[in-house]
Amino acid sequence: MAQPRVTIVGAGPAGTRAAELLVAAGLHPLLVDEAADNGGQIYRRQPAGFRRPPAALYGTEAGRATALHASFDALRGRIEHWPESLAWNLRDGVLHVLRGERSHALPFDALILATGATDRLIPLPGWTLPGVFTLGGAQIALKAQACAIGRRVAFLGSGPLLYLVAAQYAKAGAEVAAVLDTAPAGARWRALPLMAARPALLAKGAALLARLRRAGVPVHRGVTPLRLCPDASGARLGGIAFRQADGREAVLDCDASGLGWHLRAETQLAGLAGCGFDFDRASRQWLPRIDADGRSEVPGLYMAGDGVRLLGADGAEIAGRLAALAVLRDLGFAPPAGADPAALRRRRQAMDRFRRGLAIAFPWPAQLVAGLPDETLVCRCEAITAGELRRSAGALDAPEVNRAKAFSRVGMGRCQGRMCGLAGAEILAAARGVPVEEVGRLRGQAPVKPLPVAALREEEA
Amino acid sequence: MSDNRADVLVLGGGLMGAATAFFLRRRGLSVILLERGLVGQQASGVNFGNVRRQGRFPPQLPLANRSRALWGQLPELLGEDIEFLPSGHLRVAYTDEAAGMMEAYREAARPYGLKLEVLSGNAVRARFPWLSAEVRAGSWSAEDGHANPRLAAPAFARAARRAGARIEENTEVLAIEREAAGWRLDAADGRAFRAPVLQVSAGAWGGRLAAQLGEPVPIVVRGPQMGVTEPVPYALTPVLGVTATVVGEVIYLRQVTRGNIVFGGVGHGPADLDTCRARVEPAITLRQFIQLRRMVPALGALRIIRTWSGIEGYMHDEIPVMGPSARWPDLFYAFGFCGAGFQLGPGVGDVMAELIAAGRSTTPIEPFHIARFAAKAA
Ligand SMILES: Cc1cc2nc3c(=O)[nH]c(=O)nc-3n(C[C@H](O)[C@H](O)[C@H](O)COP(=O)(O)OP(=O)(O)OC[C@H]3O[C@@H](n4cnc5c(N)ncnc54)[C@H](O)[C@@H]3O)c2cc1C
Numbered sequence: 001m002a003q004p005r006v007t008i009v010g011a012g013p014a015g016t017r018a019a020e021l022l023v024a025a026g027l028h029p030l031l032v033d034e035a036a037d038n039g040g041q042i043y044r045r046q047p048a049g050f051r052r053p054p055a056a057l058y059g060t061e062a063g064r065a066t067a068l069h070a071s072f073d074a075l076r077g078r079i080e081h082w083p084e085s086l087a088w089n090l091r092d093g094v095l096h097v098l099r100g101e102r103s104h105a106l107p108f109d110a111l112i113l114a115t116g117a118t119d120r121l122i123p124l125p126g127w128t129l130p131g132v133f134t135l136g137g138a139q140i141a142l143k144a145q146a147c148a149i150g151r152r153v154a155f156l157g158s159g160p161l162l163y164l165v166a167a168q169y170a171k172a173g174a175e176v177a178a179v180l181d182t183a184p185a186g187a188r189w190r191a192l193p194l195m196a197a198r199p200a201l202l203a204k205g206a207a208l209l210a211r212l213r214r215a216g217v218p219v220h221r222g223v224t225p226l227r228l229c230p231d232a233s234g235a236r237l238g239g240i241a242f243r244q245a246d247g248r249e250a251v252l253d254c255d256a257s258g259l260g261w262h263l264r265a266e267t268q269l270a271g272l273a274g275c276g277f278d279f280d281r282a283s284r285q286w287l288p289r290i291d292a293d294g295r296s297e298v299p300g301l302y303m304a305g306d307g308v309r310l311l312g313a314d315g316a317e318i319a320g321r322l323a324a325l326a327v328l329r330d331l332g333f334a335p336p337a338g339a340d341p342a343a344l345r346r347r348r349q350a351m352d353r354f355r356r357g358l359a360i361a362f363p364w365p366a367q368l369v370a371g372l373p374d375e376t377l378v379c380r381c382e383a384i385t386a387g388e389l390r391r392s393a394g395a396l397d398a399p400e401v402n403r404a405k406a407f408s409r410v411g412m413g414r415c416q417g418r419m420c421g422l423a424g425a426e427i428l429a430a431a432r433g434v435p436v437e438e439v440g441r442l443r444g445q446a447p448v449k450p451l452p453v454a455a456l457r458e459e460e461a
Numbered sequence: 462m463s464d465n466r467a468d469v470l471v472l473g474g475g476l477m478g479a480a481t482a483f484f485l486r487r488r489g490l491s492v493i494l495l496e497r498g499l500v501g502q503q504a505s506g507v508n509f510g511n512v513r514r515q516g517r518f519p520p521q522l523p524l525a526n527r528s529r530a531l532w533g534q535l536p537e538l539l540g541e542d543i544e545f546l547p548s549g550h551l552r553v554a555y556t557d558e559a560a561g562m563m564e565a566y567r568e569a570a571r572p573y574g575l576k577l578e579v580l581s582g583n584a585v586r587a588r589f590p591w592l593s594a595e596v597r598a599g600s601w602s603a604e605d606g607h608a609n610p611r612l613a614a615p616a617f618a619r620a621a622r623r624a625g626a627r628i629e630e631n632t633e634v635l636a637i638e639r640e641a642a643g644w645r646l647d648a649a650d651g652r653a654f655r656a657p658v659l660q661v662s663a664g665a666w667g668g669r670l671a672a673q674l675g676e677p678v679p680i681v682v683r684g685p686q687m688g689v690t691e692p693v694p695y696a697l698t699p700v701l702g703v704t705a706t707v708v709g710e711v712i713y714l715r716q717v718t719r720g721n722i723v724f725g726g727v728g729h730g731p732a733d734l735d736t737c738r739a740r741v742e743p744a745i746t747l748r749q750f751i752q753l754r755r756m757v758p759a760l761g762a763l764r765i766i767r768t769w770s771g772i773e774g775y776m777h778d779e780i781p782v783m784g785p786s787a788r789w790p791d792l793f794y795a796f797g798f799c800g801a802g803f804q805l806g807p808g809v810g811d812v813m814a815e816l817i818a819a820g821r822s823t824t825p826i827e828p829f830h831i832a833r834f835a836a837k838a839a
């Protein structure tokens with residue numbers, strides 16, 4: 001039988017482990033990633049010429065990072081690797097990839113989407129001030145460029161990444177003004193039974209907290225952020241106004257901040273392919289429908305990693321392997337020796353318990369989002385306020401997010417709602433007085449990310 | 462059930478149906494509009510937004526002129542702004558043959574009161590310096606322009622509702638029945654609606670309904686392909702288009718004042734009446750890029766942020782179906798607008814209301830009569 005065409009989008013933990021398994025079974029997959037090199041988000045590689053050791057870059061995860069990079073390096077030559085290549089559209093069994101100045105139409109027999117996640121944001125008043133970053137952005141500055149986002153940095157949000165990035169900044173020698181967590185202090189205890197599924201991770205979390213304490217970083221829980229305030233010049237971030245759990249209001253001085261409320265899955269390609277989606281109550285977002293191994297409802301389309309279930313990096317590695325095994329099985333190839341899908345599924349299940357625990361420990365503050373003041377800029381691409389979005393819900397009677405998008409333009413801009421979509425849905429749902437799942441899911445449109453008008457077709461001179 | 466009655470039932474809540482409902486109320490008739498999804502969600506809400514007369518089949522110009530006059534009055538009529546901008550409309554030609562076509566069209570349009578100015582390549586570049594050196598001629602229509610399609614039909618429906626019309630969204634009509642007292646429409650939710658007069662304004666779906674009513678028409682369903690760039694400073698003031706003999710050379714574009722450049726053309730993609738989906742062919746997007754760069758080279762520095770399509774009905778003779786039925790005295794059609802119904806919408810609503818309420822149209826619409834197909838079939 002001719003070699004089947006198997007393509008993977010995303011060279012993070014999920015995509016790398018999938019490629020490795022496919023190669024072990026004798027296939028020669030194509031791996032596409034828009035980043036300059038492999039590693040994905042967590043194990044992002046530093047640019048050529050930077051020489052920080054893995055322990056400095058990846059901390060407690062250095063061992064896993066090195067292992068993943070070594071696996072990837074061993075694959076070079078045995079896979080086709082297209083870095084700096086954007087998968088911009090997917091339909092009818094063809095993936096469209098912009099590589100350099102040319103767009104390639106790539107038919108496939110099997111496609112694994114391992115596209116990862118990005119920060120989940122709340123468009124707080126003032127969030128577009130210079131100096132305000134996402135947690136991920138703050139971390140990328142550190143990992144990729146070895147620079148901090150400011151001199152005195154505050155971290156605001158909720159989720160494990162909040163504490164991790166704060167600790168990484170403290171360790172790198174930056175002044176961390178405080179960690180402001182919107183999760184109530186008691187939430188973690190309620191989540192313990194589920195989170196006990198991964199005791200090692202729980203211990204890591206405790207160690208992180210201890211490290212922050214030793215570094216003298218104040219940690220406030222149960223805060224309600226009010227606004228990101230400009231400095232005296234009015235042109236940059238100068239502080240964060242927030243209400244403490246005891247009701248007192250305070251302003252924290254800082255010249256930069258990292259914001260993030262856990263993550264949101266990058267699902268646009270799955271949407272363009274026509275996959276079914278279900279509302280995931282734990283994370284309050286819509287996720288593509290898959291079976292236990294990552295098969296979607298669209299024949300030949302598989303998904304793995306944080307792009308479909310937010311299980312973290314270890315979970316992504318497992319999901320990548322499971323998806324590759326599913327591909328092999330569906331294409332009629334024998335799995336490589338030693339593959340044990342049942343064991344992988346069991347480990348994944350434990351991680352899924354932990355994931356649900358995380359959602360309880362670090363809940364998305366839906367009420368806070370729903371109550372954002374009218375003048376807050378929700379959609380920064382199109383400069384649309386919460387008030388305008390509420391007008392779509394009310395006077396213009398939009399019952400769901402796509403109709404509200406047509407009227408208000410929230411979700412219509414450059415990011416197509418990747419930044420503001422989840423918050424926008426909360427605002428719309430509250431304005432309509434319905435649960436957030438009832439206002440539906442923003443339909444993505446190609447291109448997944450902006451595509452240059454200069455792009456050429458394959459055959460064009 | 463007895464209250465589901467009106468003077469007129471309007472089947473389909475695109476721009477045609479919504480505008481008809483609005484103008485029927487202004488003439489004092491009671492009306493119920495039935496729309497499968499939300500008003501203006503199909504072609505009327507996703508089109509390019511061209512409010513253009515230039516290039517239309519000349520006998521359609523009286524209707525287009527009536528509609529153009531209404532476009533100018535919409536803010537007062539509807540009490541809402543739908544972003545109509547009479548920016549002017551420019552078509553360019555890349556060959557002498559196409560420039561000749563422009564001159565011929567100018568002459569054909571003149572008797573209908575549409576004034577067009579045909580300029581040389583250099584003259585048109587002197588006005589619009591961002592046009593490429595390849596442009597050999599331009600045809601300028603000063604009073605055409607563009608508007609926001611996402612707002613238009615819903616604004617008509619809201620105004621109609623304020624004036625007393627019933628707008629029933631999420632109401633799919635499954636069956637059309639003839640009764641002694643007129644028409645009965647059976648909706649998917651089990652309700653029945655009755656009226657002595659029925660208008661079918663179901664867009665691309667109109668062909669199926671006309672066939673059901675014993676008047677089959679030759680219609681194909683296709684999806685024009687759209688895209689939009691990231692916002693850039695407002696510079697391309699007119700709506701732009703191309704006169705050419707090859708469809709693949711025809712691109713059209715407009716810049717909204719907030720900066721994004723919307724474009725379409727070059728070809729159509731497939732559209733499906735059952736799933737209500739029309740998708741964008743990635744290859745067409747890339748071919749549109751070639752034509753965008755060809756007309757305005759500076760566009761090569763931009764990026765596009767979204768593409769979309771919509772479901773449109775095209776008659777074989779490229780002329781819509783509009784006017785009374787040839788079979789039933791109390792049945793009216795307005796569908797199959799062949800990719801050019803947005804500009805016509807307000808005028809179609811006004812004319813259909815006149816036709817239904819007064820029994821005749823003061824604007825000539827004979828060329829659009831459904832009987833033209835029956836005559837051919839016979
Ligand atoms: C900014 C950020 C920082 C994080 N930091 C940590 C951390 O320090 N510790 C931790 O435990 N977890 C962290 N996480 C979570 C962790 O990254 C994930 O759990 C893990 O990386 C998931 O692996 P993955 O393979 O599913 O996806 P990722 O590692 O995210 O890899 C996805 C890859 O897909 C590529 N891609 C996506 N879309 C396209 C497209 N359309 N075309 C081409 N390529 C595409 C991306 O460039 C990326 O390389 C972080 C997440 C984010 C978003």
Ligand SMILES: Cc1cc2nc3c(=O)[nH]c(=O)nc-3n(C[C@H](O)[C@H](O)[C@H](O)COP(=O)(O)OP(=O)(O)OC[C@H]3O[C@@H](n4cnc5c(N)ncnc54)[C@H](O)[C@@H]3O)c2cc1C
Binds near residue numbers: 512
């Ligand atoms: C992508 C695109 C670009 C275009 N660009 C332009 C342009 O720039 N300028 C221009 O003038 N024109 C343009 N057009 C054409 C223009 O949009 C259409 O001609 C016009 O909107 C048609 O309006 P309509 O009301 O007839 O149809 P539609 O807007 O399609 O409305 C018909 C309605 O009937 C409803 N319906 C159908 N069957 C049933 C049923 N059984 N029960 C209940 N409801 C039903 C549908 O749900 C639909 O809402 C474009 C069209 C498209 C698709």
